[in-house]
Amino acid sequence: MNIVQQIEAEQVARRAAERPVPEFGPGDTLRVSVxxxxxxxxxxxxxxxxxxARKNAGINSSFTVRKISYGEGVERVFPLYSPNVAEIKVMRRGDVRRAKLYYLRGRTGKAARIAEKLGLGAGAPAEAPGEAPAEGQNGAEQA
Structure with a gap:
């Protein structure tokens, strides 16, 4: 690792300690406080x-958020580690199969909807390894 990469890694660690960055990806609905x-x-x-879209490039990482405002599409690119980004909150998880969702630019209305990710990957509380399932949920009825 050269000196530039080392300095960038230190900066990323310092900024991530100041403001934790949630795990999110393309398709997720975000609320970014600026x-x-x-x-x-x-x-x-x-x-x-x-x-x-999300670009992972160390300290230069960024993500693009798109919304429809008064019938017009508005896109904004946010630097991930910028001090002007106060908070990133994941509102819902989207189930997509692409890394870049630029095709949404040409779609409006129902065609631009993204299905919600269901199950454990969507932030649902997972069952702890030591817990037993609740009564009647294990599939076999006890007589």
């Missing part, structure tokens, strides 16, 4: 939409 400076005031502005 710090907006207006004069001397600073406020948070939420941008909620579907993640259509």
């Amino acid at each position: 710090r907006v400076v207006e004069g001397e005031r600073t406020r948070l502005q939420a941008f909620e939409g579907v993640c259509i």
Whole structure:
């Protein structure tokens, strides 16, 4: 690992410790809170939409979020480790089979919907390894 990669890895670790980054990918609906400076005031502005792309490039990682606002498609690219990104919250998980969802740009209405991911991968509480299933859920009825 050369010196530049080492410095970038340290920066990523430091920024991830300050603000943890949730696991998300294309198809997930995200709410990104961005710090907006207006004069001397600073406020948070939420941008909620579907993640259509994610670029993993160390400290230069970014993700693209798309939403429809008043009938117009709006896309915004956020640097993953930017100090202006206050929070990233995953609202729902999308079930997609592509890494880049650029085809959503040409779709509107129902055609642009993404199915929700169901099951353990969607953040559902998993059963602990030591727990027994609840009464009547193990498939075999006891008489």
